[in-house]
Amino acid sequence: MAEQFDHPAADSPDAPRAVRPWVVNPQTGAVDLDRQPLPGEPEPDHFAILGLPQRILLDADAIEIAHRSLIRGLHPDRFHAQGPQAVAKAQSHSSRVNDAWRGLKTLEQRAAYVLTLAGENLDERYRPPAQLLMQVMEANEAIDEAGNDPAARVQLLELLSDFQAQRAVLTAALAQAAASWDAAQAAVDPAAALTARADLRAVLGQARYIDNLIGRASAALSAPDAAYPAN
């Protein structure tokens, strides 16, 4: 019942697989986790596990609802009375649903994930432009000093708000690239898909880089001492 799915990616030349072969539960639209894939057969992807269409732009509530309704029936706590084997199976199934959900929560994650599914290697390091690099060096210094130097904190605050402004621009750019990708997949348009893919990759690299900076800067500002004890 794979036709339950709305999966434009299937016929795209960008997609490494021609079809999504997994057996789908018609009630939830999600993949049947009981079925063991044959050796060499691809594992179902996160979208299939949650019964969601393979798109970057997805409604956050729809993702939550898909996860919640699946996990309600699969969580091991529900199977305790049925013995250890049922619990073990529930453990394995529910962990896959949780893993899929965790992997699709944000727009950035979904963008990165569809690129990975399309065979993109995202580990390549992003090289920031010279102007950003200057700011990064300043920020690093301010982060080191923020604990005991009020002037450094002020400077870091300024840098942080600048990074946040840059991030807002990137968010808009990412949404646009995501929309083009989704549209290209739906229209089975290989040329458009290729452009969207390059855009996605570029914006995603920058966004991740800035996110990292923002994270470090705000951590340094709100918690001067280590946020976590050594454990």
Added chain:
Amino acid sequence: MAIQISFGGEKRQEKPVVAVGIDLGTTNSLVAYVGPDGQPRVIAGEDGAMVPSVIAFDADGQLAAVGHKANAALLTHPDRTIYSVKRMMGRSAHEIVHELGLLPFQVHTAPGSAAVRIEVAGQKLTPPELSAYVLRELKRRAEAHLGQTVDKAVITVPAYFNDAQRQATKDAGRLAGLEVLRIVNEPTAAALAYGLDKKPEGRIVVYDLGGGTFDVSILAMHEGMTEVLATGGDTHLGGDDFDRLLVETVAAQLERAGMSVNGDAEKLQRLRKACIELKIALSAAEHATVQAELVVGQRMELAFDRSDFETLIAPLVERTLAPCRQALRDSGLTVAQLDEVLLVGGSTRIPLVRRKVQELFGKVPRGDIDPDQVVALGAAVQADIMTTGRRDMLLLDVTPLSLGMETVGDVVVKIINRNSSIPASATEEFTTSVDNQTGVVVHVLQGDRELVKDCRSLAKFVVPIEPLPAGLARVAVTFLIDANGILHVTAKDVRTGREKSIEVKPSYGLTDDEVLRMLEDAFDNAEGDLNNRMFLDAKNEAELILEATKRALLGPAGARLEPEEREEIDGAIAGLAAAVRTEQAEPVRKAQRRLNDATWRLAELSMAEALNAAVHDPQLATVLAQAPDPASVKPDHHGNRIK
């Protein structure tokens, strides 16, 4: 056609199995259960609901007391009394000695075992064995209260407990004869208890400051589902630290006044006790004085101002705020999006703590929950969810720490990030770099730091690989964190799809075999447990039979008995009642058989009476008349065909 006529006109009811919830605290422990009405209740003993997590032994190393009595022994026999076991659960000898240096216990390790042993009264016991004493006491309490065997429990742990600490807690349960249904995080349990009658939709933060640990969790509740969004904390921060500061300050004052307590374990223990009293008094008053008797017969007065105390502990209270902020960041929420703040743990009674929490979250914390009991109550609710199926509730917890693997350069690569919903899993593929290599060593760590030395080693194991040319063999290893937050590892040959078995030895704590051996060793003692259990079963049955017999005797059937029959029954009743008082199963069974023999005619007469009543009941009579069963005969007024 079937009418069921039971002896005494009453259906015998089996008591449903009750699974309890246990808050196994550093300082105090509690047990709770959910009654037939669906409400959770804490089980109190003669000395209240809280059982101090203190264990006292006698000079021969036999258990002397657990709880309040053991607490008293802390003063008289500090060398045979053990407390704060929870701080040692799942920890290495190094951690216990260096981080918990203030605990006055001797720590040992044995060759061939990763478990740490604590010396007390001439014995060397592991922390799970020690905790099992507290759990057994709670189990005993619950059984006495409920009048039935209790062998299933949900036990709570600080959300911030790592894999080894959780595993140690589970082992303790097993050693105490409890099947641990689930390890639940304390703040999550608190939220569960809180959410019970309110069915809240919203986001809440639980701030739990107890004796030894600090925990903060941010949760979302919707449609009976309690979802933990983020959790954080500090396993080395709590009321004990406030005590220590106060003891140090007061000791320094005494020293200046020429009354040194240094190096005197007993004096120090007495001072500690007085300081705890002082601290608790300062939660209610701006200024407090307490009587101390550091040397027997020499009373003295200790006085302190709340403001001085607050200055003393302010840096520690401040330290709880960073994990709060971090958890908030991890949850992706802002302060304004939080609906409620719950306070849990005895140390949240301190006004400064309340003020700081209120300041940070911009909300007045709820005051209508008992910070001492709420965790145990929530654990009982979870036990009920898992055993009765009568609640449509589900708890979705997260793992508090990231899981990683060692790679080159002593660096840790994350495989499951902290605050991931559990169960969670990750699969890594391994291959060989040399021809005919037969295995790859995997070192699993837990923690959020970059370097191996800053994270906690969970286990090291070898992934077996077929001897093939380099790079050809492929093994997929799946790391699964179960709903308890405990790690499981499985391996599969990618080419053949065959499962491979891996032996994972924990870096700290007990192996399965060790737990089994301890259980076997404990078998001698278990005879007592078994007797107790058989007695409880027999007693229940006896009580039901006694009640039914007495009722039957009061009815018309009783009046139709011959005097000697009546006499024999009365004798058997008295015999059974006396047997119950022996607290032994065998005499109860014997007396019960005698009563059974004595009452067979009473049973017959009662049955006839019941039947007579039934056929005179117009409603029942119609039912009987219409019964389609061919074996039945229309009842005549004697009703003697119907059995």
